[in-house]
Amino acid sequence: MSETGGVREVKSAARTVELLELLAARGDRPARLQELAEELQVPRSSMYALLQTLISRGWVRTDSTGSLYGIGIHALLTGTSYLDTDPRVRAVRPYLDEASQALGETVHMGRLDGRDVAYLATRESHEYLRTISRVGRRLPAHVGALGKALLAERPDADLPQGPYEALTPRTHTDRESLRADLTNIRSRGFSVDREEGVTGIIGFGFALRYDSPAQDAISCSVPVARLTPAHEEQIIAVMREIRTRIEATAPGAGGAPNWR
Incomplete structure (x- = not known):
């Protein structure tokens, strides 16, 4: 586990941020589960569970088939808050x-x-x-x-x-x-x-x-x-x-x- 400012990095939090940054960087190119799992070197089952959690909270969106993933609206809302404050x-x-x-x-x-x-x-x-x-x-x-x-x-x-x-x-x-x-x-x-x-x-x-x-x-x-x-x-x-x-x-x- 890496350290940030002398404090041990929380692996689950780091993985969540890495996933959101990866989806944001892809822009209008949605990703499949296997692509995300391979890119972040995470087991498919763990990646699927993380995606479902973020979908339920609006940070990730998926298509009608549930096979494509992109950045969600809450990322926009948070970014807007950064600019406004x-x-x-x-x-x-x-x-x-x-x-x-x-x-x-x-x-x-x-x-x-x-x-x-x-x-x-x-x-x-x-x-x-x-x-x-x-x-x-x-x-x-x-x-x-x-x-x-x-x-x-x-x-x-x-x-x-x-x-x-x-x-x-x-x-x-x-x-x-x-x-x-x-x-x-x-x-x-x-x-x-x-x-x-x-x-x-x-x-x-x-x-x-x-x-x-x-x-x-x-x-x-x-x-x-x-x-x-x-x-x-x-x-x-x-x-x-x-x-x-x-x-x-x-x-x-x-x-x-x-x-x-």
């Missing part, structure tokens, strides 16, 4: 509205979670329909503007060795290439994602330094076809101002619980 998210949302209205573009707030960035808030542009993110989506930190802005707040020694996952032909896939980009980000004060996460989309990311090192960032995404030099200057100016105002008004470490 997080003081930083509540503080940032009005500024995202303001930035989106001023720029006519999609803006996001994300939080570093291990080697990924989780999207916590998004305001979509009315100018184009292609959705590049959603609340709750996770992306590798090395891929987009949010993640790179946050990686630049940390020493390069913390970067994994690689190679890194590529989402487009422009994604950084090796440590040295990413390090060079992070150096430029530190110099200019914001990150630029030029079609590294989504082909046809450029993003500008700004770390929010109410934590040290920063855990949260905001970004603005715009289609390549609509990004003129003048519009790029406008985006950078507006997002810089929004960042400054957020940092001046968002709850600091002394105004909110120090969540781990």
Whole structure:
């Protein structure tokens, strides 16, 4: 049995969390009992009993035949509670509205979670329909503007060795290439994602330094076809101002619980 913070991990609780994370990661691809049992190395009978318990409580759902399993509605309700009760998210949302209205573009707030960035808030542009993110989506930190802005707040020694996952032909896939980009980000004060996460989309990311090192960032995404030099200057100016105002008004470490 492994230990967490000096306390022995509860095996049944760990297994439940691993199952929910696995189902969530599959998205719209429901799983069969055998797949889940093999992936988590659990006997079929134990996995079946766990699934039935979670189905009865709304954390897992199944199809009419009882052979396919997916994440349940209670996962959504719990995630919504996280967003509604997080003081930083509540503080940032009005500024995202303001930035989106001023720029006519999609803006996001994300939080570093291990080697990924989780999207916590998004305001979509009315100018184009292609959705590049959603609340709750996770992306590798090395891929987009949010993640790179946050990686630049940390020493390069913390970067994994690689190679890194590529989402487009422009994604950084090796440590040295990413390090060079992070150096430029530190110099200019914001990150630029030029079609590294989504082909046809450029993003500008700004770390929010109410934590040290920063855990949260905001970004603005715009289609390549609509990004003129003048519009790029406008985006950078507006997002810089929004960042400054957020940092001046968002709850600091002394105004909110120090969540781990």
